[in-house]
Amino acid sequence: MTEYLSYDFKDDAEFINTFDELPLWSAPFGLLLLKHIQLLPNLNVIDIGSGAGFPLMELAGRLGKSCKLYGIDPWINANKRAMQKIKSYDLSNVEIMECSAEQIPFGDNTIDLIVSNLGINNFDKPNLVFKECCRVLNPKGKLVLTTNLNGHWKEFYNVFEESLKQLGKDESINKLKEHQEHRGSVESISKLYTDNGFKVNRHFEEHFEMKFLNGSAFLNHHFIKLGWLNSWRELLPSNELVEIFSLLEQNLNDYSQNNGGLTLTVPMAFIEGEKI
Numbered sequence: 256m257t258e259y260l261s262y263d264f265k266d267d268a269e270f271i272n273t274f275d276e277l278p279l280w281s282a283p284f285g286l287l288l289l290k291h292i293q294l295l296p297n298l299n300v301i302d303i304g305s306g307a308g309f310p311l312m313e314l315a316g317r318l319g320k321s322c323k324l325y326g327i328d329p330w331i332n333a334n335k336r337a338m339q340k341i342k343s344y345d346l347s348n349v350e351i352m353e354c355s356a357e358q359i360p361f362g363d364n365t366i367d368l369i370v371s372n373l374g375i376n377n378f379d380k381p382n383l384v385f386k387e388c389c390r391v392l393n394p395k396g397k398l399v400l401t402t403n404l405n406g407h408w409k410e411f412y413n414v415f416e417e418s419l420k421q422l423g424k425d426e427s428i429n430k431l432k433e434h435q436e437h438r439g440s441v442e443s444i445s446k447l448y449t450d451n452g453f454k455v456n457r458h459f460e461e462h463f464e465m466k467f468l469n470g471s472a473f474l475n476h477h478f479i480k481l482g483w484l485n486s487w488r489e490l491l492p493s494n495e496l497v498e499i500f501s502l503l504e505q506n507l508n509d510y511s512q513n514n515g516g517l518t519l520t521v522p523m524a525f526i527e528g529e530k531i
C-alpha cells in the first residue's frame with residue numbers, strides 16, 4: 256500500500272523516449288475501448304496486436320495490480336518499445352510476448368478478457384485468431400474489439416473511384432472496392448464472433464473526423480504514407496501510378512477547394528463478444 260508515495264520523477268532520455276508519443280490515429284479507438292470496457296479485479300488479460308503498447312499500458316494502469324496483462328504481437332521493434340515502457344512506467348503486471356495471435360501461448364480456458372485496438376483489419380487469418388481467442392478464454396470470457404468500419408474515409412475513396420473512372424481504369428476500380436470492403440461492418444464482424452464460439456453481448460458505434468488542408472497535404476502526411484500509401488499502390492499497375500496519383504491529388508485538391516478543406520469521416524465500433 257502507498258508505495259506510490261516514494262515515486263520520484265527521473266527526467267532521463269530513456270523515459271522521455273517513451274513519453275507522449277501515442278499516434279492520434281490510435282487514440283480515438285482506444286478511448287472508445289476504455290469508455291465501454293468493464294473493469295473487474297483479478298483478471299488475466301491479453302491485448303492482441305499491442306504494438307508499441309497502446310492501449311495495453313493504459314489498461315494495465317487503469318486495472319491496477321490485481322490484474323495480469325500480456326501483450327501479443329509479432330512486430331519485434333514495436334515490442335522493444337513496449338518493453339521499454341514497462342520498465343519506464345515500472346509496471347510489474349505486464350508482459351510482452353513476441354508471437355502471432357494465430358497461436359496464443361496459453362492453455363485452454365486460462366484467460367478472462369482479450370482486447371484488441373485496431374487489430375482485426377491487420378490479421379491475415381481473422382477466423383483463426385477468433386478461434387484461438389475462444390480456446391484460451393474461460394467460459395463467459397470476453398473478447399473486445401475496437402476497429403474502423405467499412406465507410407472509413409468515404410470522402411477520399413469517392414474521389415479515388417471518380418479519378419479511376421475518369422481514366423477508364425475499370426480493373427483498378429474493382430480492386431479499390433475490394434480494398435474498402437476488407438474493413439467489414441458490425442454485421443460481418445459479429446459473424447466472425449458467432450462463427451467461432453462467441454455470442455455478441457454489446458456494440459457501440461461512433462465516428463470522428465480528420466481534417467486536412469487539401470489532397471497534397473493528406474498524401475504527404477507522414478502517417479498516411481506510413482499506414483496507407485502502400486496498400487493503395489498495391490491496387491494499381493506500377494506503370495500507371497504517376498498518372499493515377501497525379502489526377503487523384505488534383506481532384507482531391509479541387510474537392511478541398513470547394514468544400515473548405517478535406518474532412519474525412521472515420522466510422523468506428525466497439526464490439527464485445529462472450530465465449531459461449
Ligand SMILES: C[S@@+](CC[C@H](N)C(=O)[O-])C[C@H]1O[C@@H](n2cnc3c(N)ncnc32)[C@H](O)[C@@H]1O
Pocket residue numbers: 281285303304305306307308309310327328329330333354355356357371372373374377378379
Ligand atoms: C494498427 S496496429 C495497432 C497497434 C495498437 N494496438 C494501437 O492501437 O496503436 C495493428 C497491430 O496488429 C499487429 N498484428 C498483425 N497481425 C497480428 C497477429 N496475427 N497477431 C498479433 N498481432 C498482429 C501488428 O503487428 C500491429 O502492431
